Amino acid sequence: MGIMLPHEGMPVDDVLDQLRAKRTRDVDWAAGRTFGMVYDGGPSVHEVAERTALEFLHENALNTKAFPSLGAVQSEVVRWTAGLFHGPDTASGFLTSGGTESILCAVLAARERGKAERGVTRPEMVIAESAHAAFHKAAHLFGVTVHKTKVRADWTADVDEMAAAVNDRTVLVVGSAPQYPQGVIDPIPAIAALAASVGASCHVDACMGGFVLPFAEMLGRDVPPWDFRVPGVTSISADVHKLGYAPKGVSVILYTSPELRAHQTFVFDDWLGGFYASPNLQGTRPGAPMAMGWAVMRHLGVEGYLRLTADALDTADRMRAAVASVDGIRVLGEGRYHLVAIAADDQAHHGPIDVFALGDALLAKGWFHDRQAPPESLHSTVSHGNAAVIDDWVAALEQSVAEVRGTRTDDRSTNYATLE
Ligand SMILES: Cc1ncc(COP(=O)(O)O)c(C=O)c1O
Known part of the structure; x- marks a missing residue:
């Protein structure tokens, strides 16, 4: 038999002590040394999120008739986000639990739209090899065949390859703004035109970029359409829970019209529990992440996001410049935003550096980067939270490169996520 839940309960303080004891090997994100997973908007963002969480911890958006506050929170966040993305007046959407759920909803809606409008019964979708793994998860769950196409030398989706994969069963063509691995923006106008040419949906995955690109554009940075x-x-x-700076559990999925949005919803009235209408993939929906998303967005306003975005982009620029000045490593692609991928430089004067050995050396100094492949590289999602310590990172990078030059680690594993 496994471990049984103890018969006797435990006092609150002891429970918390035990939980804290489990955290000793967790990354220290609050120190700004983790490039991903937690995006720190600073003390006042923490305060507004934490106070909101306490207010809404027990609420459930399963039925917004019981909690109209959460219905209002949802429609306001959706409207604000549609405004930032220059959506039409008809733009409609929902909040979900995260990027993966938003992507699952988009794929499901495209499948259902293809069936309803074009009679497609064996749906297919076309995505670049750089598109997030969540699209493959959606294809697996919803029975959609994936055509995975190559990226070009600059890591953006190759639209000629995508065009060759599109056919009359295509229900969805995907572009990313930016894609996760190298942080570059796909040629969205060409991808959208391709989708439209066969009557398919075009989804733009801006899970990473949605709360960066509008502000980067306002800051005068070059942002393609x-x-x-x-x-x-x-x-x-x-994703509001990424560079929208809200704690985890909140993302936005938007469509150009309520008719397109209707393809993702599920309504059912043939059981003993009454009319059941489900906007996304969840049933019970925790109110706290939704309310925290609203609170953080309202607290920051455009002004706050401009400040945090400038910090994130300047910090990422500083990292790119530092990598360029070190022999043996290089940045992959012309990423100009908040994602930085560091790879070995085969043209280096003193030979390429093993970036996984470099990642281990940085980790030993407390700096956490995800390892990814192919090609083998260290991934960084850079946010405001990293800005204050970036000079220390540059020093740690230079020192770590000196330590690992000429060495190689046997561990070639890449873990974006784990099962347990
Ligand atoms: C471009 C992109 N899409 C989707 C996702 C998935 O988001 P989540 O981890 O919130 O499910 C990510 C996560 O990093 C991402 O970078």
Whole structure:
């Protein structure tokens, strides 16, 4: 028999002590040394999120008739986000639990739309090899065949390859703004035109970029077309819990119209419990993440996001410059935003550095980067939270490169996520 839940309960303080004891090997994200997973907007963002969480900890958005507050929270966050993305007045959406759920909803909606409008019974979708793994999960769950196409030398989706994979069963063509691995933006106008040419949906995965690109554009940075201003884009996903700086559990899925949105919802009235209408993939929906998303967005306003975005982008620029000045490593692609992938430089004067050995050396100094492949590289999602310590990172990078030059680790594993 496994471990049984103890018969006797435990006092609150002891429970918390035990939980804290489990955290000794967790990354120290609050120190700004973790490039991913937790995006720190600073003390006032923590305060507004934490106080909101306490207020809404027990609420359930399963039925917004019982909690109209959460219905209002949802529609306001959706409207604000649609505004940032230049959506039409008809733009409609929902909150979900995260990027993966938003993507699952978009794929499901595209499948259902293809069936309803074009009679497609064996749906297919076309995605670049750089598209997030969540699209493959969606294809697996919803019975959609994936055509995975190559990226070009600059890591953006190759639209000629995508065009060759599109056919009359295509229900969805995907672009990312930006894609996760190298942080570059796909050619969204060409991808959207391709989707429209066969009557398919075009989803833009802006889970990473949705709360960066609008502000980068306002800051005068060069941002190629990616949002609802591009004809043919039918849906966009954007994560409030990433660079929107809210704690985990909240993302937005947007469509150009309520009719397109209706393809993702599920309604059912043939059991003993009454009319059941489910907007996304959840049943019971925790109110706290939704309310925290609203609170953080309202607290920051455009002004706050401009400040945090400038910090994140300047920090990422500093990292790119530091990598360029060190012999043996290079940045993959012309990423200009908040994602930085560091790889070995085969052209290096003193030979390439093993970036996984470099990742281990940085980790030993307390700096956490995800390892990814192919090609083998260290991934960084850079946020405001990393800004204050970036000079220390540059020093640690230079020192770590010196330590690992000429060495190689046997551990070639790449873990984006884990099963247990
Ligand atoms: C581009 C992109 N899409 C989707 C996701 C999935 O988001 P989540 O981890 O919130 O499910 C990520 C996560 O990093 C991402 O970078």
